[in-house]
Amino acid sequence: MVTKRKIELLAPGGDVDSIKAAILAGANAVYCGLDQFNARNRAVNISFEELQGILHLAHSRNCEVFLTLNIIIIEREIPALIGLLNKLVNTSIDGVIVQDLGMLYLLRKYFKSLTIHASTQLTTHNEGQIKFLSKLSANRVNLSRELNIHEIKHLTSAAHENNVLTEVFVHGSNCISFSGLCYFSSVLSGNSGNRGRCSQPCRDQYKTTAAGKEYPLNLKDNSAFFDLKELYDAGVDSLKIEGRIKKYDYVYTVVDVWRKQLDTFYSQSKVGTDDSLLYKVFNRAFSNTLLKGEISKSMFIDNPRDHSIKHLSEINLYASADEVEAGQLKLYQEKEEIKAMVEGKINQVSAKKAPLQIHLSGECGSPLKVSVKTPDAGFDIFSECNLFDKGTEVLTEAMILKRFKAFNDTEYFIEELNLEGIKAAVYISFKELTSLKKKILFILNGSKETIAPVTLPTIKNREKEMHKPRLSVLISSEKEVFLTDKTKADIYFQLPNSFKDKCSHYAELFAKNKSLIPYFPSVIIGEDYTAAVEFLKQLKPKLIVTNNTGIAYKAYQLGIDWIAGPQINIVNSYSLLSLKEDFNCSGAFISNELTKNQIQAVKAPADFKLHYSIYHPIVLMTSRQCLFHQVTACEKNRVDDTCIQQCEKSSSITNLKNDSFLIEKSKGNYHTIYNQNNFLNTDILNDLPYVFSSFMIDLRDVKTESKLLVSKSEVIQLFENLLNGKADSETKVKKVIQSTTNQQYKKGI
CATH class of the missing domain: 3.20.20.70 (Aldolase class I)
Incomplete structure (x- = not known):
């Protein structure tokens, strides 16, 4: 039997519990953000110290960790960004997800050890963009959600020719705008989606449209659950689940269902047909029409809230309010059971940094022996020079802690420092202690040399252009x-x-x-x-x-x-x-x-x-969907090639604050929403x-x-x-x- 290639299952983690849930449910990789420089400000996110513990847990379970740095970076933030990157290069992080071209430049030029993933915010949808990103040393690109399976297959082939991997969103919220090209939130409230602050005006209620809709921009969630074979055949390298603002029970359930789907496909060459569990966590109903290339009005749902109970009512054909209430109660109980089950699992594992026990021993005239013990292993390091009976500063616990404090910046922390093996007052040079520190860090960091911090050269101000613009x-x-x-x-x-x-x-x-x-x-x-x-x-x-x-x-x-x-x-x-x-x-x-x-x-x-x-x-947004389906009740059920080439119309929507927005479709163009004022x-x-x-x-x-x-x-x-x-x-x-x-x-x- 031919062994199938394995596709990465990439899961979201908005906080420590969600990350643990993803790992336990069988994710091959998780993506998460720190409390700065990431596109999900509404997520809890994690601290740098928590990241170190997560790396230790994830790698112990063969799961990779990718860090989201996927916003545009303004000039005054560059020093803080460089400070963060100087720390990241000395971790075991498996990749960074990036939007900003300046950050791509800095990573390629100064931080070459970090693997670069191009964010969905870069709107990658043609082969020229893949070559552009490849030249900037991107190892992987996230393809635009708007692409159909044939376009994905073509771009994946082009990516592989340029030594670039592809990932595709297969589950979770859909954006109605091409990602990275939405300024709706930025213009309305000053909360830029390109800075991780999107206030989601596309999910807002609007005044009832001519088509009778109150949420005319609200899309169903994405689900490619039954399209696994097509994605596999297209050569896609990673299947990405959206949801960094979702809780641990959601993450565990979705990852677990997808893990089982993948395992069934690998072992039996078939795709499972039961997606019922996906409806028991938050959803807005599901659609795969973008992937199928069938962009239609069925993609929309006139309610941004959880669709679970409505779906349950539809499949069970409840005939009375009592039946609906009983079904709703049962669903809530099942949700609580899922939550309790997942909580029990994640409480059994720790994502904290691992403890180090360090024992020092030696006497005058012999090398200093440093014995280091982690939860998984132990090793001994010896100084190259012997200990002395005189010197600048006697060897003490405070002195060692001062010299070895860098260990606390790794996936480990010093839990115990024992000098009982030092029998008398002895001395050792600072240079020798520094050498010992580097050797220990090399082992703790997976046999990687510590990379010295980068200091950027100053960019000089050019001479001002004194002529008229x-x-x-x-x-x-x-x-x-x-x-x-x-x-x-x-x-x-x-x-x-x-x-x-x-x-x-x-x-x-x-x-x-x-x-x-x-x-x-x-x-x-x-x-x-x-x-x-x-x-x-x-x-x-x-x-x-x-x-x-x-x-x-x-x-x-x-x-x-x-x-x-x-x-x-x-x-x-x-x-x-x-x-x-x-x-x-x-x-x-x-x-x-x-x-x-x-x-x-x-x-x-x-x-x-x-x-x-x-x-x-x-321009507030550009969309591949037909925005008139929910606004003026377009007579066509789906978008075809003649729509793009020939359709020419406009309308407007008005939110509950009486702000109106122009929707325009011109010949040869996609649908665009404009602000009311230029x-x-x-x-x-x-x-x-x-x-x-x-x-x-x-x-x-x-x-x-x-x-x-x-x-x-x-x-x-x-x-x-x-x-x-x-x-x-x-x-x-x-x-x-x-x-x-x-x-x-x-x-x-």
């Missing part, structure tokens, strides 16, 4: 290409998410209008990515702007000058260094989530231009003079509540006057553009 203008309608003849501003033309059927058309458009600059969106999947690459090869433009790192990688390969767009969300100097040094990028937009002080701290490399979007409709930030011109090489205004026809009272040509002229310092130009700009906000600039992240 340029204006750039973003359009998306071919009817507005004439603007290239009306202004000296750079004109960017936004390409759609999908133009595989119009590749030649767009190539011809740009060939006829040489000054028009291609502007690529953040999401380009499958055949659309192939078409975009072909477009670049055909056109060979002098310059592009891209919000997609897969396109960035191809531009770098083809020697095309490129600018990193605002959706790449650059927030620190090391991200800029990475873009320039690794991908020959010539400039980048700085994130619109930052304040004046946060932007001011960012230092650009030499010969690298900084850009900023000064006026634009605010972003306008003229303050930055006075706050940060001579920082930016150019400022962009987005004049696409997105019908938010912000209004232009004059023509686009006149708006462009007003902004040119503003950048040239013409008197009263700021007042005039604000007068002709009504209903705007710059709250993100004021709040920051």
Whole structure:
């Protein structure tokens, strides 16, 4: 019989008990976060000391531990991050999960012993992005949840060709937005999802829509329980369970069910059919339609709360309220029994650091013997020099504790220090004690040398750009290409998410209008990515702007000058260094989530231009789902290719605070939700003079509540006057553009 390859089962751990539950239930690996730098601030999370104990427990049971560092890192946090990484390199951590490009750069350059996993927040959905991340030394990528099994298989093959592993979410909450591209929480409350503070406005109640829904953005939970064979055949390396804010009973139950499913598949080559236990812990009902490539209205559920009792009612066909109540009581009892069972199991194991017993013995004229005993083993270390009867400081317990305190920073702690074997006052050099400490640490750290702390070289401030910044203008309608003849501003033309059927058309458009600059969106999947690459090869433009790192990688390969767009969300100097040094990028937009002080701290490399979007409709999220199913009751039950290419409509939803949000679907694009008011930030011109090489205004026809009272040509002229310092130009700009906000600039992240 052919032995099946084993797929990793990767489980969440939001606190120590949940991590223990995952390990006991049979997870091959757990992912968890510290109380800083991770994307689940609402989880309890763990301390660094608790991490050391968890590592000891997990590794004793053949379970790996991955640490989530999956947020964007602002400049002032870099010293604390380096301090943490200096500690992590001397642990047995099995990998770090990362979103920020600057952190990827730092890990690759200074912390090469740490294995890098690319977070779901990096929205990996095309092979160019995999190559981009591979160049940054990522060992593994989490593929976007929106992908179907054929897309997953293709990308897994591409990943393996580049020595990269793939992981796929198979259970838990679904995000309605492409991960990493959601600014809903950031704009509404200042709680950025890219900082682990998402307040989940997509789960909120809204005023009843025309389709009769109160929770129009609420998706069912993801479950690929019955799709194990397809994932196995696709070559996926890791199956990831979502849920770092879930409790230990949930984690144990889900991991245990999946563990048994995997074991059945390995031993019997079949997939089990009983998922009933998954309905006995929190769920919003389940859907696998993304994986199946059947994006439909069945993915939604008009209730964000636990679906367990409703599911029980449906399968048991309860006929009366009494039957429902009895069933509900039975379910609650079963939940309590599960909780008690798991609690009993986790209380029997310790995730605390392991104790060390250290005994010292020796006499004058002989080597010092240090006997170290752990719960699992023991070993002896001898000094290279003999003990003396005179010296600087007599050997005492306090002296040894001072020199050996580094042992307490490992998976162990000094429980007992015994000097009874030292028969008289003896002396030993500090150098010799340091040598003994290093030898013991080497053994305690799994035969790894202690890595010295890294000190980053100072990034010098470059000379300020004393010339006036340029204006750039973003359009998306071919009817507005004439603007290239009306202004000296750079004109960017936004390409759609999908133009595989119009590749030649767009190539011809740009060939006829040489000054028009291609502007690529953040999401380009499958055949659309192939078409975009072909477009670049055909056109060979002098310059592009891209919000997609897969396109960035191809531009770098083809020697095309490129600018990193605002959706790449650059927030620190090391991200800029990475873009320039690794991908020959010539400039980048700085994130619109930052304040004046946060932007001011960012230092650009030499010969690298900084850009900023000064006026634009605010994208709250981009979604592969049809958002009209729950809002206007779209006549189609599922999304097909003609929907993406041909559908053009808009609507709105309003929350219970009377905030309205525009939902727009334009031809060739995915569904987008926009804030009701556009972003306008003229303050930055006075706050940060001579920082930016150019400022962009987005004049696409997105019908938010912000209004232009004059023509686009006149708006462009007003902004040119503003950048040239013409008197009263700021007042005039604000007068002709009504209903705007710059709250993100004021709040920051």
